Amino acid sequence: MAIPMRKGALQCLCLCLFSLPLLRCSSVADGAPNYREALSKSILFFQGQRSGKLPSDQILTWRSDSALADGSLAGVDLTGGYYDAGDNVKFNFPMAFTTTMLSWAALEYGGKMGPQLLNSTQVTIRWATDYLLKCANARANKLFVGVGDPNADHKCWERPEDMDTVRSVYSVSPSNPGSDVAGETAAALAAASLVFRSSSPKYSRVLLATAQRVMQFALQYQGAYSDSLGSAVCPFYCSYSGYKDELMWGAAWLFRATKNAFYLNFLNSLGANDDTDIFSWDNKFAGAHVLLSRMALVNNDKNFEPFIQHADDFMCRILPQSPSSTTQYTPAGLIYKLSGSNLQYVTSTTFLLTTYAKYMAASRHTFSCGNVLVTSKTLRMIARRQVDYILGDNPLKMSYMVGYGANYPRRIHHRGSSLPAVASHPEVIGCNGGFQFLYTSHPNPNILVGAIVGGPNQYDAYSDDRTDYSHSEPATYINGAMIGPLAYFARN
Numbered sequence: 001m002a003i004p005m006r007k008g009a010l011q012c013l014c015l016c017l018f019s020l021p022l023l024r025c026s027s028v029a030d031g032a033p034n035y036r037e038a039l040s041k042s043i044l045f046f047q048g049q050r051s052g053k054l055p056s057d058q059i060l061t062w063r064s065d066s067a068l069a070d071g072s073l074a075g076v077d078l079t080g081g082y083y084d085a086g087d088n089v090k091f092n093f094p095m096a097f098t099t100t101m102l103s104w105a106a107l108e109y110g111g112k113m114g115p116q117l118l119n120s121t122q123v124t125i126r127w128a129t130d131y132l133l134k135c136a137n138a139r140a141n142k143l144f145v146g147v148g149d150p151n152a153d154h155k156c157w158e159r160p161e162d163m164d165t166v167r168s169v170y171s172v173s174p175s176n177p178g179s180d181v182a183g184e185t186a187a188a189l190a191a192a193s194l195v196f197r198s199s200s201p202k203y204s205r206v207l208l209a210t211a212q213r214v215m216q217f218a219l220q221y222q223g224a225y226s227d228s229l230g231s232a233v234c235p236f237y238c239s240y241s242g243y244k245d246e247l248m249w250g251a252a253w254l255f256r257a258t259k260n261a262f263y264l265n266f267l268n269s270l271g272a273n274d275d276t277d278i279f280s281w282d283n284k285f286a287g288a289h290v291l292l293s294r295m296a297l298v299n300n301d302k303n304f305e306p307f308i309q310h311a312d313d314f315m316c317r318i319l320p321q322s323p324s325s326t327t328q329y330t331p332a333g334l335i336y337k338l339s340g341s342n343l344q345y346v347t348s349t350t351f352l353l354t355t356y357a358k359y360m361a362a363s364r365h366t367f368s369c370g371n372v373l374v375t376s377k378t379l380r381m382i383a384r385r386q387v388d389y390i391l392g393d394n395p396l397k398m399s400y401m402v403g404y405g406a407n408y409p410r411r412i413h414h415r416g417s418s419l420p421a422v423a424s425h426p427e428v429i430g431c432n433g434g435f436q437f438l439y440t441s442h443p444n445p446n447i448l449v450g451a452i453v454g455g456p457n458q459y460d461a462y463s464d465d466r467t468d469y470s471h472s473e474p475a476t477y478i479n480g481a482m483i484g485p486l487a488y489f490a491r492n
């Protein structure tokens with residue numbers, strides 16, 4: 001791992017977790033945020049979510065090996081991958097979405113990241129894709145889609161290293177289909193195959209071949225994984241939006257990776273698209289529209305022109321000055337979609353804002369919402385406001401990224417971060433023994449550097465309360481969508 005940070009730097013744990021000489025320690029007080037520092041930290045966050053055997057260059061050393069027998073209940077090796085959020089479950093549906101977004105960030109913004117941070121991003125992607133490949137290839141006619149019984153897990157407050165809840169293994173198959181999770185897995189593998197195409201051609205070919213096979217399964221045996229798996233995935237990551245969005249998203253990524261007309265024909269056969277004002281681990285229509293508009297705007301492929309209109313329409317539902325806007329903003333200007341983990345919608349929408357701005361700038365495309373003219377600058381301005389707000393430019397002067405700035409959440413809803421580290425407290429802390437650490441008002445002992453939490457409420461207020469998980473819990477998909485916008489604004 002080459003996250004540009006030396007272990008020694010951790011000794012000055014203050015606010016200066018970085019050893020690069022050009023990086024200033026503090027970030028918010030003296031003007032513009034330090035997007036590069038935030039980018040580096042938001043990548044580092046994923047180390048705290050790692051499941052499996054940790055490598056020797058692990059920087060977040062309050063974490064240790066965990067879940068080394070994952071998959072054994074099904075007789076397969078499913079170790080690795082990421083814990084989803086503040087719990088210890090591996091949910092492949094949001095994990096695959098996170099991987100797709102990390103890969104999209106590497107593809108669009110890798111140049112802005114520079115070689116070291118691009119490498120760290122690739123390492124972060126690979127930690128997920130190595131696991132997703134196991135899930136897709138361990139058994140013929142089966143796609144494994146998660147490890148760990150979420151209901152058992154949520155009854156305990158345990159470090160991943162101590163976890164003793166049942167590690168049930170979940171899968172979909174032709175008789176129990178899951179086109180949502182399979183479509184998203186195919187998207188992740190296809191997007192990652194593009195990331196590794198020049199640096200690791202062999203790995204890239206394995207990713208792409210697997211993506212095509214998983215997509216074929218998603219298309220041939222159509223159905224929702226919520227119907228197949230019930231309480232193992234609902235209400236946690238139920239596919240509320242259905243699976244047509246994942247089929248579109250998967251086909252869009254596979255078209256980009258293969259240029260195979262089969263996927264274009266499938267996209268054209270989908271008929272009327274559902275136009276939404278949200279983009280998330282559940283609903284990918286808007287992401288697919290922006291991704292497909294690239295083929296028209298950047299690659300001049302006329303087949304994709306209809307998607308420009310869909311992408312324009314999405315932006316008109318987001319922009320505050322647009323007459324067709326359906327998006328609420330907090331008084332201080334943060335996009336406000338839903339009370340549960342709102343920042344996930346902010347980061348994913350912001351990714352589409354910066355990325356569409358980039359495509360618009362490349363093709364000098366502009367459009368109008370009613371009589372309001374929208375240029376790439378319009379999108380860039382709203383996107384920047386969101387990123388700056390998250391990094392501390394808000395009424396509370398609170399950075400919603402842990403370990404960034406002077407004032408950040410100290411009581412995040414995260415088992416590993418809130419319990420003592422194995423290194424300082426080697427004795428096992430059992431299922432119920434951990435709850436005192438959930439309910440204490442003390443700050444978390446372990447800093448989950450870079451974690452972005454669910455965020456403030458619709459009035460820009462935040463209570464830093466560990467039990468208030470809709471606001472204080474970090475999640476892989478919040479950070480996964482933030483890497484791109486941070487790289488977009490980072491100065492090289």
Ligand SMILES: *[C@@H]1O[C@H](CO)[C@@H](O)[C@H](O)[C@H]1NC(C)=O
Pocket residue numbers: 001002119120122123126199
């Ligand atoms: C990142 O860089 C290291 C050191 O140069 C290299 O060994 C590794 O393969 C790179 N990782 C990826 C995923 O590209």
